[in-house]
Each structure stands twice: as C-alpha cells, then as structure tokens.
Amino acid sequence: MANTGLLSGSKVVVVDSDLKSFLRDKGFGEEEGSRQQLSLVEAIYLVEKEKMQVSDGKKNFSFNDLVDEGNGIKKDFYSKYLVYSDLRERGLLVRTGLKFGSDYRVYGRGVSIKTGHSDYMVHVVPEEYTCSFPELARAVRLSQNVNKEMIYALVDGEGDITYYRVDRVKL
Known part of the structure; x- marks a missing residue:
C-alpha cells in the first residue's frame, strides 16, 4: 500500500x-x-x-x-494537535520539544532542521491554565538558556488558539 x-x-x-x-x-x-x-x-x-x-x-x-x-494515550492530545496543525499551516516546522521541557520546538519559515536552530519553545495549555510565578520564571529562563522564545498556546473550549510570548525583562 x-x-x-x-x-x-x-x-x-x-x-x-x-x-x-x-x-x-x-x-x-x-x-x-x-x-x-x-x-x-x-x-x-x-x-x-x-x-x-x-x-x-x-x-x-x-x-x-x-x-x-x-x-x-495523552492528556489534552487534541489541543496539542490543534496547535501543531495551526503552526504547520502558518508555514513553520514543528518538532517535539520534549528534551526542552515543552510540547514543541518551532523553526521559522525556510529554516532547515538539519542546519538551523529552532526559534521557539511552545507549551500547549487549556484556557483555564494557572501557574505560579516561579514556574513561569523557570520556563522562561530555560527557554532563554537555549536561545529560544517561550510561547504559551492557550486553547479554549471551542478549539481557538491564542499565543502568548513570555519574556523576562531586566530593569
């Protein structure tokens, strides 16, 4: 076949x-x-x-x-699929982010997986997701340590996705 x-x-x-x-x-x-x-x-x-x-x-x-x-097999699988599909439809390459502690790592348009580096770490979370500031700070710090931007993809009950970029600002 x-x-x-x-x-x-x-x-x-x-x-x-x-x-x-x-x-x-x-x-x-x-x-x-x-x-x-x-x-x-x-x-x-x-x-x-x-x-x-x-x-x-x-x-x-x-x-x-x-x-x-x-x-x-996996909790929130369909939400993770929706985000994967949305990112692919935007022309981005999407790979597992498991070794970085996220759902996905995402490469920009035109970047080769073999020669380039991913730009983003994406966490897929439900709309009602909550976390502590230390947890958020750890995620952002980890993403910065591997030269990536931290993105949270919030998926609501209707399957709509809102992306939030989270960054640390030094004053």
Whole structure:
C-alpha cells in the first residue's frame, strides 16, 4: 500500500521510499534505519491533509479514529494537535520539544532542521491554565538558556488558539 504508514503504539512507521522522501523533504518524522518514524500528531496532520493513510495492517484509520487513539494515550492530545496543525499551516516546522521541557520546538519559515536552530519553545495549555510565578520564571529562563522564545498556546473550549510570548525583562 503506497503512502501508508503502520501504527505502532504512539508512533507511525513508514517504509515506502517515495513517502519517506516526501516526509524528509517537508520536515516530518525521524529517520530510524531504513524507516521514517512519525509522531501520532504528525501522522494525523498528514491524514487530515490527505498526504498519507495510517493502517494497523488490517484496516485504515480515519482522522477521528486516530484522534481517539491519541486521546487515549495523552492528556489534552487534541489541543496539542490543534496547535501543531495551526503552526504547520502558518508555514513553520514543528518538532517535539520534549528534551526542552515543552510540547514543541518551532523553526521559522525556510529554516532547515538539519542546519538551523529552532526559534521557539511552545507549551500547549487549556484556557483555564494557572501557574505560579516561579514556574513561569523557570520556563522562561530555560527557554532563554537555549536561545529560544517561550510561547504559551492557550486553547479554549471551542478549539481557538491564542499565543502568548513570555519574556523576562531586566530593569
């Protein structure tokens, strides 16, 4: 099956060479030997855009099937997907921010993942999110230590996203 990835837990594995080439060129997934491995969020985005299908070897999953799968794996999965999709639609490259303690790290338009650096760390939070000043200060300090801007993406109950850039000012 061309343009199909195989669901494996919270990842989607792609072996089709044409699809792998497309994914690499567009900044999706990670190379794992002879395979390209996508996060579930990336795969759902590509399914929604009709660029690929996802299967378990027996049946293809719909967009809604995959979102349900993600919701069962991770809290606030759909909100994280909405932010990922919105950032991609704005022409930005979006990668996991796990090693930086955020949901995503985001590269500006035209930046190569292999040669460039991400500009932003993005935390996805619900509209009713609260945090302490020390927690906020830690997040901002961490982002500045790795030369990135801290962005909070607030997702409301209707799926609308508001982005807030948080910075530290020295007086």
